[in-house]
Amino acid sequence: MKKHNGKWVFGVVLLGILFMVPRTLGVFNADILVGFGINVLFAVSLNMLLTAGLFSFGHALFYGCGAYATALGLFYIKGLPLLLALLLGGFASGLLGLILSPFLVRIGGIYFTLLTIAFNELMYGIVLKFREITGGESGFSSYSVPPLSIPGMGSFDMGDKASFYYFAIVIIVISIWLMWFLTKTPFGTVLLGIRNDPERVAYLGFWVPGTKTVIIALSGFFAGIAGSLLALWINVVSPESCLHLINVSIKTFLAILVGGLGTFIGPFIGIGIVHLFNEIILNYGGIAELFIWWIIILYLLFAARYTPWGIMGVTAKIVNRWKQTRKTEPDNRELTD
Amino acid sequence: MSPLVALYITQGLNGLGYGMLLFLVSSGLTLIYGMMGFLNLSHAFFFMLGAYFCATFLGITGSFWISLLLAPLAVALVGMLAERFFLRNLEHNELGYIGQVLPTLGIALIILTSISLFWSRSLWIETPRLLQGVVSIGGLSYPIYRIFIIGLSLVVLIFLAMIIYLTRLGLILRGAVSDSDMVNALGVNIPLIFTLVFGISTWLAGVAGVALTPIFFVNAGFAYQWALETFVVVIVGGLGSLPGAFVVALLFGELHSYGVQFMPKLAPILMFLIMVLVLSFKPTGLFGKRG
Numbered sequence: 059m060k061k062h063n064g065k066w067v068f069g070v071v072l073l074g075i076l077f078m079v080p081r082t083l084g085v086f087n088a089d090i091l092v093g094f095g096i097n098v099l100f101a102v103s104l105n106m107l108l109t110a111g112l113f114s115f116g117h118a119l120f121y122g123c124g125a126y127a128t129a130l131g132l133f134y135i136k137g138l139p140l141l142l143a144l145l146l147g148g149f150a151s152g153l154l155g156l157i158l159s160p161f162l163v164r165i166g167g168i169y170f171t172l173l174t175i176a177f178n179e180l181m182y183g184i185v186l187k188f189r190e191i192t193g194g195e196s197g198f199s200s201y202s203v204p205p206l207s208i209p210g211m212g213s214f215d216m217g218d219k220a221s222f223y224y225f226a227i228v229i230i231v232i233s234i235w236l237m238w239f240l241t242k243t244p245f246g247t248v249l250l251g252i253r254n255d256p257e258r259v260a261y262l263g264f265w266v267p268g269t270k271t272v273i274i275a276l277s278g279f280f281a282g283i284a285g286s287l288l289a290l291w292i293n294v295v296s297p298e299s300c301l302h303l304i305n306v307s308i309k310t311f312l313a314i315l316v317g318g319l320g321t322f323i324g325p326f327i328g329i330g331i332v333h334l335f336n337e338i339i340l341n342y343g344g345i346a347e348l349f350i351w352w353i354i355i356l357y358l359l360f361a362a363r364y365t366p367w368g369i370m371g372v373t374a375k376i377v378n379r380w381k382q383t384r385k386t387e388p389d390n391r392e393l394t395d
Numbered sequence: 396m397s398p399l400v401a402l403y404i405t406q407g408l409n410g411l412g413y414g415m416l417l418f419l420v421s422s423g424l425t426l427i428y429g430m431m432g433f434l435n436l437s438h439a440f441f442f443m444l445g446a447y448f449c450a451t452f453l454g455i456t457g458s459f460w461i462s463l464l465l466a467p468l469a470v471a472l473v474g475m476l477a478e479r480f481f482l483r484n485l486e487h488n489e490l491g492y493i494g495q496v497l498p499t500l501g502i503a504l505i506i507l508t509s510i511s512l513f514w515s516r517s518l519w520i521e522t523p524r525l526l527q528g529v530v531s532i533g534g535l536s537y538p539i540y541r542i543f544i545i546g547l548s549l550v551v552l553i554f555l556a557m558i559i560y561l562t563r564l565g566l567i568l569r570g571a572v573s574d575s576d577m578v579n580a581l582g583v584n585i586p587l588i589f590t591l592v593f594g595i596s597t598w599l600a601g602v603a604g605v606a607l608t609p610i611f612f613v614n615a616g617f618a619y620q621w622a623l624e625t626f627v628v629v630i631v632g633g634l635g636s637l638p639g640a641f642v643v644a645l646l647f648g649e650l651h652s653y654g655v656q657f658m659p660k661l662a663p664i665l666m667f668l669i670m671v672l673v674l675s676f677k678p679t680g681l682f683g684k685r686g
Contacts, residue, residue, distance in 0.1 A: 183664035358501030362494030
């Protein structure tokens with residue numbers, strides 16, 4: 059019971075801190091936090107797939123789909139409310155996940171990874187080539203972000219950074235909470251089972267391809283929400299910023315790997331490190347970039363051998379060892395007595 | 396011959412040249428991926444390293460032919476060292492195939508950073524004098540250098556086929572693909588064999604890199620694009636299937652050539668469309684047997 063209360067206290071304190079950020083740390087830092095939150099939301103949605111053992115190297119597919127759906131929706135549908143535009147991005151990506159899953163659920167292992175790469179590149183190529191609709195390489199920016207109107211509270215201009223901060227943070231927190239909640243349901247347990255032993259899960263009577271379809275669609279939905287927020291945040295969508303295979307898909311995958319694959323905290327740590335590196339490169343320039351580059355290289359070369367489960371894995375190991383030594387100490391004392 | 400037919404034939408010949416080039420780059424990858432089951436993401440970067448080594452050796456010796464001999468050997472040496480130090484004993488790591496992919500990505504980044512440290516970023520060398528100019532066949536002109544590339548690719552194909560199907564090494568390789576432990580138990584030093592295969596594979600990448608330098612500008616984005624294309628070729632062709640890689644490379648060459656002419660919008664994505672279809676309906680590839 060005490061533990062349960064602790065969780066609620068933690069949640070309320072976190073929400074309080076998030077609420078105070080624009081007032082105490084300034085609007086500029088709040089804006090940085092929005093970018094971080096969008097990346098974390100995307101990473102957590104990808105982590106949902108990874109938890110089920112579906113190693114996707116092309117998750118930017120859904121991110122970009124959401125971003126473009128929102129941007130194009132706002133451009134073509136006059137008077138589209140903000141929340142509907144956001145949901146349009148999410149549902150477009152979820153639908154894309156449903157459409158692609160018949161291809162994706164049939165194959166496993168490395169072929170799944172390769173197929174996600176192919177879909178990512180396909181989407182990238184389509185967006186790049188159909189420039190009349192998507193704007194091609196230079197991106198699409200001829201849409202305006204509508205104000206958020208809440209009945210009884212008035213309307214908030216999303217051009218105002220502080221207003222957008224509150225809007226984005228609420229969406230991000232709700233989405234991440236929903237995904238966290240999902241891992242606690244029996245469905246979440248089935249996902250873990252699929253990662254560890256799909257055959258056994260099938261023998262237990264679960265329909266594995268169906269479960270995979272649901273998780274791909276759900277993960278796509280939340281990635282779409284993240285992409286949609288990105289489109290609303292920077293008011294321009296380009297294939298480079300939201301569809302790139304290396305800069306978006308694989309980078310996020312590696313970030314999660316650094317944090318800890320399949321853990322819920324992993325994506326937060328990983329994306330935090332990515333942002334930290336970006337800040338360092340921004341402030342210290344060339345030498346720092348080279349230095350960080352070599353850290354990344356060393357990590358890639360030796361990760362599989364020494365730290366396969368990232369920072370969370372190392373932490374768990376240390377905590378376990380500490381617990382063991384604490385447990386064995388009284389035993390030793392009894393023996394010596 | 397009407398100009399239209401001539402245009403079509405020229406496009407076909409260009410596609411043949413491009414396809415052969417694609418095969419030259421993919422051949423090493425199909426060897427490593429098929430025989431070792433190793434998804435080597437750094438292959439196209441070794442290929443780029445070949446191009447830069449070629450420029451260096453050309454600067455030292457002044458002869459394209461000596462560079463063609465030395466640069467691939469240097470690339471193979473780097474490749475074997477990389478395999479020895481970073482890619483050993485990864486079969487049973489906890490991350491599965493992802494754990495095998497990561498170090499190859501690391502090697503790719505090492506090559507990329509080394510190139511930006513030691514060489515200028517973009518590179519182009521002159522076609523050797525012997526191979527300059529064009530030949531005219533029945534009123535159609537075709538660059539001699541493209542014919543040289545087609546010939547080189549055929550030599551590589553025959554060389555590889557001979558290694559795999561005629562030599563003792565090929566026998567061991569084919570055995571190691573189906574049951575590595577059994578071959579090991581028979582007294583064959585499997586790790587040594589794999590280092591050798593990695594060497595041959597990167598040597599092929601080096602050859603392709605040297606052959607490509609006179610007709611393309613080489614830079615970092617270039618390796619990225621070729622990495623994707625060669626992967627598509629190897630996957631569509633089938634795991635470790637040399638004939639598969641050859642046929643699919645030629646097919647993609649023609650597809651690229653005619654696609655640009657008839658469907659300029661769809662040409663770049665056609666490859667990935669085919670890859671999606673093949674992976675969806677026959678994940679082992681068109682000519683692959685092993686699952």
